[in-house]
Amino acid sequence: MELQIEYIPTGEIIRVVSQNGECKTAAGSDGIRLTMESALTARDRVGVQDFVLLENFTSEAAFIENLRKRFKENLIYTYIGSVLVSVNPYKDLEIYSKQHMERYRGVSFYEVSPHLYAIADNSYRSLRIERKDQCILISGESGAGKTEATKKILQYYAVTCPASDQVETVKDRLLQSNPVLEAFGNAKTLRNDNSSRFGKYMDVQFDYKGAPVGGHILNYLLEKSRVVHQNHGERNFHIFYQLLEGGEDDLLRRLGLEKNPQQYHYLVKGQCARVSSISDKNDWKVVRRALSVINFNDNEVEDLLSIVASVLHLGNVQFAADEQGNAQVTTENQIKYLARLLGVEGSVLREALIHKTIIAKGEELVSPLNLEQAAYARDALAKAVYGRTFSWLVNKINKSLAYKEAECPGWRSATVLGLLDIYGFEVFQHNSFEQFCINYCNEKLQQLFIELTLKSEQEEYESEGIAWEPVQYFNNKIICDLVEEKFKGIISILVS
Ligand SMILES: Nc1ncnc2c1ncn2[C@@H]1O[C@H](COP(=O)(O)OP(=O)(O)OP(=O)(O)O)[C@@H](O)[C@H]1O
Numbered sequence: 001m002e003l004q005i006e007y008i009p010t011g012e013i014i015r016v017v018s019q020n021g022e023c024k025t026a027a028g029s030d031g032i033r034l035t036m037e038s039a040l041t042a043r044d045r046v047g048v049q050d051f052v053l054l055e056n057f058t059s060e061a062a063f064i065e066n067l068r069k070r071f072k073e074n075l076i077y078t079y080i081g082s083v084l085v086s087v088n089p090y091k092d093l094e095i096y097s098k099q100h101m102e103r104y105r106g107v108s109f110y111e112v113s114p115h116l117y118a119i120a121d122n123s124y125r126s127l128r129i130e131r132k133d134q135c136i137l138i139s140g141e142s143g144a145g146k147t148e149a150t151k152k153i154l155q156y157y158a159v160t161c162p163a164s165d166q167v168e169t170v171k172d173r174l175l176q177s178n179p180v181l182e183a184f185g186n187a188k189t190l191r192n193d194n195s196s197r198f199g200k201y202m203d204v205q206f207d208y209k210g211a212p213v214g215g216h217i218l219n220y221l222l223e224k225s226r227v228v229h230q231n232h233g234e235r236n237f238h239i240f241y242q243l244l245e246g247g248e249d250d251l252l253r254r255l256g257l258e259k260n261p262q263q264y265h266y267l268v269k270g271q272c273a274r275v276s277s278i279s280d281k282n283d284w285k286v287v288r289r290a291l292s293v294i295n296f297n298d299n300e301v302e303d304l305l306s307i308v309a310s311v312l313h314l315g316n317v318q319f320a321a322d323e324q325g326n327a328q329v330t331t332e333n334q335i336k337y338l339a340r341l342l343g344v345e346g347s348v349l350r351e352a353l354i355h356k357t358i359i360a361k362g363e364e365l366v367s368p369l370n371l372e373q374a375a376y377a378r379d380a381l382a383k384a385v386y387g388r389t390f391s392w393l394v395n396k397i398n399k400s401l402a403y404k405e406a407e408c409p410g411w412r413s414a415t416v417l418g419l420l421d422i423y424g425f426e427v428f429q430h431n432s433f434e435q436f437c438i439n440y441c442n443e444k445l446q447q448l449f450i451e452l453t454l455k456s457e458q459e460e461y462e463s464e465g466i467a468w469e470p471v472q473y474f475n476n477k478i479i480c481d482l483v484e485e486k487f488k489g490i491i492s493i494l495v496s
Contacts, residue, residue, distance in 0.1 A: 246284025
């Protein structure tokens with residue numbers, strides 16, 4: 001039988017729990033010794049479930065070794081006190097079933113093995129008992145598993161929170177907003193085939209009975225530059241490929257699109273339109289279904305897709321220089337499609353793409369663009385159109401998630417549980433400005449983490465006179481200063 005050790009740090013009790021959740025309690029002193037021995041043997045094999053129990057708790061090597069031991073045994077979660085460390089297994093571990101959820105429901109943090117569900121349940125109980133808003137912060141480098149963790153936490157609430165028909169609707173919408181947001185905001189990168197390219201803060205509102213009655217999503221820093229350029233081996237946002245691969249012939253005809261992604265300049269830069277781990281066709285079906293659940297009617301879906309298609313057409317707009325070196329549009333067909341899809345006058349759009357307009361002292365000055373400037377203007381328009389569509393989409397999702405008296409009559413949303421998932425830290429040669437901002441955001445979160453854990457804890461020990469050997473840690477404040485310092489920081493230099 002596979003054994004897993006459960007330590008309850010507050011007492012001296014050691015529980016030995018089989019992986020199917022059975023609890024073996026040894027009777028008498030022999031029993032206790034036996035239990036302790038098997039516990040120690042198993043501890044050697046699977047490491048400790050809370051890093052604070054490590055004898056050599058200040059050693060990075062011991063920390064990594066403990067993670068390694070546990071990972072080898074498919075134990076991907078380990079605590080550091082109330083913080084959960086998770087290692088991406090990149091395989092299905094079958095630890096997210098309903099039975100697993102039940103095992104964590106209402107159970108004290110340390111009674112069961114470390115798991116995301118324990119964090120989710122603990123936050124939920126604090127929210128209900130203390131009636132205080134809670135926040136779960138999920139951070140890690142790109143591909144670490146943040147988005148998956150967010151989804152699993154939401155699923156946990158969807159399954160374990162009190163239900164009624166009305167609440168089911170809210171739960172469905174909360175869950176179904178994910179595939180839609182991922183279609184428009186995620187992309188294949190070198191590190192992660194489904195990398196979030198936007199930051200997301202999601203609120204779930206609970207009523208006094210603990211039922212989810214509403215939600216709200218805040219999006220920020222969508223990596224708009226990806227719309228017009230992708231590094232080698234990366235893709236544009238999933239929705240473009242899903243639409244081409246899965247869209248019905250009739251729909252594609254209406255949008256003036258061809259199935260082959262190679263036809264679109266904005267989809268060929270990374271040279272990997274097809275990815276073996278992604279089924280754009282199936283994902284398309286999921287997204288279409290999800291859009292209905294979150295209350296998009298057929299007209300709204302068509303409008304949304306028209307804009308997606310217009311971005312692809314914009315990418316195919318080409319220019320040639322006239323005798324004066326001024327840009328002229330050479331792809332009239334694209335302008336025709338664009339005019340129809342965006343609902344604008346073709347001639348106005350054409351002129352806008354090859355001219356710049358400056359308003360000075362109330363006077364409008366229009367001047368022609370050269371080839372380079374026109375290409376830049378076209379790409380800027382594509383990024384702006386996509387960026388605003390994404391914000392519109394999030395707003396629309398928020399409307400469908402908003403607490404509605406009519407749907408949950410008589411209930412008041414009392415407390416809020418927030419999930420913060422920002423996209424991961426990345427260092428690449430050709431980083432976008434958005435990635436730079438996200439890297440900075442990750443550094444600030446690290447600062448917050450240091451403040452809330454290492455720094456304040458140690459200061460408290462000191463102020464209370466508890467004998468304590470200070471733990472050395474790398475304080476990333478110098479990195480934050482490099483970016484944000486007045487006058488000398490990168491941001492100051494950029495704006496000056
Ligand atoms: N708990 C898990 N079990 C199995 N596979 C996982 C788990 N977490 C993540 N993965 C796998 O790792 C991939 C990357 O995870 P995820 O997209 O959550 O990373 P991320 O930290 O959100 O990255 P980014 O910052 O790039 O968005 C997932 O698509 C999935 O295949």
